[in-house]
Amino acid sequence: MVDVSTTWRSQFEAQACANAPEWLTSLRAKAFARFTELGFPTRRDEEWRFTPVSPITETIFTASTQTVSAEEVALAPFAEIGGTRLVFVNGKYAESLSEVRALPKGAIVTSIAQGFREHAETLEAHFGKYVQGENHAFVALNTAFAQDGALIIIPRNAIVEDPLHLLYLTVAGDTPTVSHPRTLIIAGENAQVTIAEVYSGIGEGTTFTNAVTEIVLAPNAVVDHYKVQAESESAYHVGVQQVQLDRSGNFTSHNIAIGGAIVRNEANAVLAAEGGECTLNGLYIAGTGQLIDNHTAIDHAMPHCNSHELYKGIIKGKGRGVFNGKIFVRKDAQKTDAKQTNQTLLLSKEAQINTKPQLEIFADDVKCTHGATVGQLSEESLFYLQSRGIGLEEATSLLTYAFASEVIGRVKIEALRDQIHSALFLQLPAAIRPEA
Amino acid sequence: MLEIKNLQARVDEKEILRGINLTVNAGEVHAIMGPNGSGKSTLAGVLAGRSAYDVTGGSVTFNGQDLLELAPEERAREGIFLAFQYPVEIPGVNNMYFLRAAVNAIRKHRGEPDMTAGEFTKMAREKVKLLQLDPSLLNRAVNEGFSGGEKKRNEIFQMAMLDPKLAILDETDSGLDIDALQIVSHGVNALRSPDRAVIVVTHYQRLLNYIVPDFVHVLANGRIVKSGGKELALELEEKGYGWIEKELAATA
Numbered sequence A: 001m002v003d004v005s006t007t008w009r010s011q012f013e014a015q016a017c018a019n020a021p022e023w024l025t026s027l028r029a030k031a032f033a034r035f036t037e038l039g040f041p042t043r044r045d046e047e048w049r050f051t052p053v054s055p056i057t058e059t060i061f062t063a064s065t066q067t068v069s070a071e072e073v074a075l076a077p078f079a080e081i082g083g084t085r086l087v088f089v090n091g092k093y094a095e096s097l098s099e100v101r102a103l104p105k106g107a108i109v110t111s112i113a114q115g116f117r118e119h120a121e122t123l124e125a126h127f128g129k130y131v132q133g134e135n136h137a138f139v140a141l142n143t144a145f146a147q148d149g150a151l152i153i154i155p156r157n158a159i160v161e162d163p164l165h166l167l168y169l170t171v172a173g174d175t176p177t178v179s180h181p182r183t184l185i186i187a188g189e190n191a192q193v194t195i196a197e198v199y200s201g202i203g204e205g206t207t208f209t210n211a212v213t214e215i216v217l218a219p220n221a222v223v224d225h226y227k228v229q230a231e232s233e234s235a236y237h238v239g240v241q242q243v244q245l246d247r248s249g250n251f252t253s254h255n256i257a258i259g260g261a262i263v264r265n266e267a268n269a270v271l272a273a274e275g276g277e278c279t280l281n282g283l284y285i286a287g288t289g290q291l292i293d294n295h296t297a298i299d300h301a302m303p304h305c306n307s308h309e310l311y312k313g314i315i316k317g318k319g320r321g322v323f324n325g326k327i328f329v330r331k332d333a334q335k336t337d338a339k340q341t342n343q344t345l346l347l348s349k350e351a352q353i354n355t356k357p358q359l360e361i362f363a364d365d366v367k368c369t370h371g372a373t374v375g376q377l378s379e380e381s382l383f384y385l386q387s388r389g390i391g392l393e394e395a396t397s398l399l400t401y402a403f404a405s406e407v408i409g410r411v412k413i414e415a416l417r418d419q420i421h422s423a424l425f426l427q428l429p430a431a432i433r434p435e436a
Numbered sequence B: 001m002l003e004i005k006n007l008q009a010r011v012d013e014k015e016i017l018r019g020i021n022l023t024v025n026a027g028e029v030h031a032i033m034g035p036n037g038s039g040k041s042t043l044a045g046v047l048a049g050r051s052a053y054d055v056t057g058g059s060v061t062f063n064g065q066d067l068l069e070l071a072p073e074e075r076a077r078e079g080i081f082l083a084f085q086y087p088v089e090i091p092g093v094n095n096m097y098f099l100r101a102a103v104n105a106i107r108k109h110r111g112e113p114d115m116t117a118g119e120f121t122k123m124a125r126e127k128v129k130l131l132q133l134d135p136s137l138l139n140r141a142v143n144e145g146f147s148g149g150e151k152k153r154n155e156i157f158q159m160a161m162l163d164p165k166l167a168i169l170d171e172t173d174s175g176l177d178i179d180a181l182q183i184v185s186h187g188v189n190a191l192r193s194p195d196r197a198v199i200v201v202t203h204y205q206r207l208l209n210y211i212v213p214d215f216v217h218v219l220a221n222g223r224i225v226k227s228g229g230k231e232l233a234l235e236l237e238e239k240g241y242g243w244i245e246k247e248l249a250a251t252a
């Protein structure tokens, strides 16, 4: 048997770190050491109980140097949403495929590799400062291996009108390939930005994307963030997103997961100062051969913050879904208003969901609600549609779409919304396409 | 057009229809009246194909076809329309999109081409006027947040759009004020023609002043216990159902 951990080690040692600043080299070394200590999680680990990652941890992955043409990129799902686009091929920035349009003065939208060279101070101050790698093997692994990804810095008072599209393309090769994309988004005081972080795929074959995203909001910053996970059905994906909100920051996340064989999304936010507002929207669709796991954690550390969370799952065939929603309300976080909803639609008898809200409240003057529902399509509604001449399959599609529409309707980027809409209908039993 | 013979049906082991016989010819309007829980909605539901009911005996033919063999959508495409006693709210499904899908499904079955968006909108506008519906309701989700009266008018609006052969109205008049009742009746009468038939389920004779029936049937305890002309409705209005039961007891 091949020793997988030896492979990670030799890859880590072989990794080119020329010109890396001292702090980064040391951060990577520490992260790798931590990864070695932790080892990959198993199902005995409470946080991974329903998500066996052995297919990932028992495979030998290597980094890929594959390139793709602009034509190939155009065919990938969610490749075009207009405006500024940074393209990454297996985690590596592809400048020739990218285009940065006019930006407000002082705004930086570039690759993190370039950031290490040109914005070393900012990176040293923020990189790895929010995400928790101490107890998370995948995060530690990402930090050890992260060579590239996106760096977005929006200066104070700047408003970026058009969405920034980060297109992480996973291109399958002859052997299993891995990438460790790293994204850092810093929104200055009063700044406003919309970012679409898209993980898309080209080709079939085993791939592993191990992504980490850190997002920092200065006071009063507004960030609308979209994550779309639409890699191939043989892709493994672990993505951890960590958000830090300063006073009166306003963060909205839209997490759309439709691709992948094993997908683990973590969306974590810390409301670290008063008046923060955090909205987490999620939609995941898992069919036969897919497991989609969403773990979210909202940490109310300070008073007068709001959080709203709505995650909807559609599980069909023999698909599996996992939802775990944590809300922490710390001792100081009086006047917290937190609401969490997880709804799952099971479209077959074999479809499975494990859903668990987890509220830990240490303050007394707070409003916290949560609700989880798991159900099938309403017989009444199906009959009503059928009684008007609409076939059973089409009625099923319509109602499934209706179930998802609350989340899709919150997507403000029109091009993205249309593509989610089409992708959803492609996923459903009968591909009916109401005009958007 | 419709021939129901000795129809028996149950829900969860509970016998509800105990041998219904009814023949409806094209051009006719039949009223079905009867006490609460007598099985009127069950009969309507069985005809439309609601799966909660188990048909345990008897037969139903519709224009020569075995109706009970058909899926609900096939019955609708063959021309059966049920106006629900309790129309279903369907959040997230746009009324217009839903209706267009329905209209085109039925047209397809008849071998007609899909309606274009333009043709559809034009027809919808006309019918909305006929039923004096607030056009903004069309762009909302199906029945969601509609008032009781709006839901009932929306049922008849759908009927007008779908152009059925046999319309079954289950208490479409319940809860309507007199203005709304007239509007709804007007909508139903607009559909009346020699090649169509209507079954109206109601508790009130009042509706039958506007939609004048050819026959009135009394359903009690899962059977049609009395049939007559429109004057039977007046008699029921006056005396209630008690006298029929007594009459039945006397003959038994």
Ligand SMILES: Nc1ncnc2c1ncn2[C@@H]1O[C@H](COP(=O)(O)OP(=O)(O)OP(=O)(O)O)[C@@H](O)[C@H]1O
Pocket: B011, B012, B014, B016, B034, B035, B036, B037, B038, B039, B040, B041, B042, B043, B052, B085
């Ligand atoms: N889904 C169901 N499950 C159990 N019992 C049912 C169901 N549907 C109907 N019933 C029962 O069957 C009987 C007939 O009901 P039905 O709705 O057909 O009566 P109805 O004549 O339409 O009454 P109403 O005038 O109140 O509308 C009632 O006793 C009712 O409680």
Ligand SMILES: [Mg+2]
Pocket: B040, B041, B042, B085, B170, B171
């Ligand atoms: Mg009834």
